[in-house]
Amino acid sequence: MAVQSWTDMLKASKKTALIHDGKRKIHYLFKDGKEMAEEYDLETDELIVRKWRQKSTLGGQGQWQVEVGEQLASPVASSGSDVIKENCSNPVLTRKDTKTSFQWRIRNLPYPKDVFGVLVEASERCIVIKTSNKKYYKKFSIPDLDRSQLPLDCSAVSFTHANNTLIVSYKKPKEILTLEQELLQELKKLKGTAEGDIDCKTQ
Template identity: 70%
Template structure:
């Protein structure tokens, strides 16, 4: 079962944990050399950031790729001579306990302009607008890693304050996997700068 394979990969990866600034930061090094870094809120146990880094063909480490979290806040530390306009639509993922969730900022059109659909063959979600002003395809890597099907019924969206909010209800298998992983992470002794590793259950 693919969900179990992914959980096993997470459990067998070399992990280091750090408690800092109200967050549990976990770094994973997988057998194939890929790295994953996650940050969880210590109070709510919600995932704030997940990013990946892979080695290129020459064996050098590439740039971190953001899977969950706001890329704008991550990019501040790295100088960029060319910047995107701050009025362009920006897609970011910010999950809740029960849903994968994406926000597209800077979309001023009314809700009836948008359609969000699941493409089961392409394994992605597509945002379209009837006024042809915005089109975006995105995948749900969590479902791909666990080889779970995409369900149209799990997808909903709303629009407020120039932001389109898309939610995809997490399947039972993902919720169980996340609870198992969180239990594992809480058992780890996290080093911290003066922080105490409090067990919050």
């Protein structure tokens, strides 16, 4: 049996749209029960947020996992000193794409640009960031390329460093640009309800 392509899965998913706060919010429900939520800027059509959720092993709702955009800080249960919090000076990786590139920002990296090495590990399907002073090492995949089963291209990667932030860009291949364009056209056809007039019937 042929594996269903990502494009087909997107087309077959149940989509609902909501226009709110200058954003087009889309919720996808896939046949396997997974959910994806996206937010697009209404003016620029840029993707601001993409997150995923799947049922937990016990069948309850799992936690949302952010793929694109800022991970919201989880509310602290108590203000006591016994709460373990992440050190705010630790490097923080977030993904914020542009129209033409996948882009990752790693804050709190105060080293000069020439310390950084950013390379593609094609066999492991990931990007590796390492520093010559051995202070930072990070490996991450590009889910968009994995879903569309596209190879990673060494020449598509570039990076800059400013204000203690490393910005890694990966030029989107034409297949991704085409898919995103087609998807956006389809999403714009969805009748997005404005917040406040959502039909609350259960399916």
